[in-house]
Amino acid sequence: MSADLGPSRRRVLTAAGAAVLASALSSCTSEPAPPPPIDPDDALRDAAVEREQSLLQAYDAVLLAVPELTARLLPLRDQHLEHLSAVRPPVATPLPSASASASPPVASVPEVPAVPLAPTTAEALAGLAAAERTAASAHALAALRAADRPLAGLLASLSASEASHPVALS
Amino acid sequence: MSEPLLATLLAAEHAAVYGYGVLGARLEEVSRAAARTAVVSHRSRRDQLVALLRSFDVVPEPALPAYDVDARTPAQALALATRLEDGLSVRWRDLVVGTDDRSLRELGVAGLQETAVRAAQWRLLAGDQQVTLALPGVA
Numbered sequence: 001m002s003a004d005l006g007p008s009r010r011r012v013l014t015a016a017g018a019a020v021l022a023s024a025l026s027s028c029t030s031e032p033a034p035p036p037p038i039d040p041d042d043a044l045r046d047a048a049v050e051r052e053q054s055l056l057q058a059y060d061a062v063l064l065a066v067p068e069l070t071a072r073l074l075p076l077r078d079q080h081l082e083h084l085s086a087v088r089p090p091v092a093t094p095l096p097s098a099s100a101s102a103s104p105p106v107a108s109v110p111e112v113p114a115v116p117l118a119p120t121t122a123e124a125l126a127g128l129a130a131a132e133r134t135a136a137s138a139h140a141l142a143a144l145r146a147a148d149r150p151l152a153g154l155l156a157s158l159s160a161s162e163a164s165h166p167v168a169l170s
Numbered sequence: 171m172s173e174p175l176l177a178t179l180l181a182a183e184h185a186a187v188y189g190y191g192v193l194g195a196r197l198e199e200v201s202r203a204a205a206r207t208a209v210v211s212h213r214s215r216r217d218q219l220v221a222l223l224r225s226f227d228v229v230p231e232p233a234l235p236a237y238d239v240d241a242r243t244p245a246q247a248l249a250l251a252t253r254l255e256d257g258l259s260v261r262w263r264d265l266v267v268g269t270d271d272r273s274l275r276e277l278g279v280a281g282l283q284e285t286a287v288r289a290a291q292w293r294l295l296a297g298d299q300q301v302t303l304a305l306p307g308v309a
Contacts, residue, residue, distance in 0.1 A: 079304040086305065140279045144272055153267035153307070156279045160259065160286035160306040167290035168301040 041151055044142045045087055048155060051135045052084040055162075058131050062124045069121060073128075076165050083158050129166035136162035172269045173228050176219055179261045179281075183216040184233035186254045192239050196247035201295050205251065208288055215281060248296040255289035256306075263307025282307050 059077040063070055139159035146152040190209040197205055223230040239254075241247040262281035269275055286306035293301045 075300055076302065079302065082304040136283065140283070143266060143279050144275050149267045149270070152275060153263055154305075156263055156266040156275075156282050157305040157307050159279060160263075160282040161302060161304055163283040164286040164290035164302045164306065167287060167294055 041146055041148050044146055044151065044155070048087045048139060048142060048158065049084060051138055052080050052087065052158075055080050055131060055135055056084070058128060062128060066121055066124050069124065072168070076128075076168060079161060079165075083161065086154055087158070125169045129169040132162045132165040132169070136160075172265065172271065172274055173223065173226050175261075175265045175268045176223050176226075177228065177231065179258075179265060180216065180219040180223065180230055182258050182261045183212055183219060184231075185237045185239070186212045186258060187216060188233065188237045189239045189250060189254045193241040193247035193250045196241045196244055198244045201244070201248065204288075204291060204295070208251070208255075211284060211288075215284075218277075245296065248292050252289050252292040252296065255285045255292065256303075259285040259289065259303075259307040260309045266307075 056077065059073055059080065063073055063077070136159045139155045139162065143152045143155035143159060146155060187209060190205055190212065194202060194205040194209065220230040239250060241250045259282055262278050262285060265278035266275050266282065269278070286303065289306070290302045
């Protein structure tokens with residue numbers, strides 16, 4: 001009987017279903033595991049690093065434009081370097097790969113500091129003071145969000161330091 | 171438990187209010203206005219801490235009759251003011267690190283900012299080379 005020569009309709013459907021299921025299962029196991037969720041505290045650290053780098057760029061721009069401010073600004077700039085290494089302590093550099101050593105490790109900072117090349121000393125100082133206050137507020141907010149208590153304390157200290165910098169810039 | 175931290179802060183604010191009373195009289199006129207502003211701020215934080223402790227059903231400790239502070243010259247007065255503010259910075263930071271409560275942390279951050287700014291003002295008036303700290307509140 002012809003009906004026995006070929007597979008029944010039900011068998012075909014079942015086999016197809018099994019194939020789909022099998023491929024779905026295999027795709028589950030063969031695909032790489034999704035990356036672990038980003039630790040919110042890590043994001044806070046990254047943002048703090050970016051703020052410090054922006055401030056350093058702002059200081060460098062002013063130092064270039066108004067060199068007579070160097071003695072006054074360098075101690076403040078140094079404190080931002082301290083902030084940077086406190087948030088992200090320099091780690092032992094991993095073995096550089098060929099591609100990594102080809103391009104110099106220049107940190108890219110997305111936000112250009114809002115301090116233009118200031119024509120006057122007063123404007124340059126006022127611009128830096130404003131940038132410090134903005135960073136102080138952002139660090140303060142981050143301190144409230146940090147899950148890790150020592151990180152909260154560190155961000156609070158950075159915020160307080162930057163809140164106090166305008167005193168030296170006035 | 172943040173009550174012990176708040177109690178320690180209250181004790182430090184009591185001492186600061188007393189200390190400014192001592193040092194204010196020794197300051198030169200140019201610095202005296204800053205001391206008046208500072209003592210108003212410390213009284214306000216003190217009262218806030220008293221209210222907070224009461225809200226936690228803790229009886230706030232009153233101020234001591236006297237504190238071991240001394241300032242005989244304007245320079246000593248500026249140094250004492252700086253020391254009081256730097257000391258308070260440590261306490262306010264302790265509060266930040268010692269709590270997950272958002273409003274208490276906010277209070278701690280605000281207190282730390284205020285004391286760091288005032289300490290910088292005092293160092294500026296004293297003619298110090300380094301006016302600000304990289305990490306206020308870190309003892």
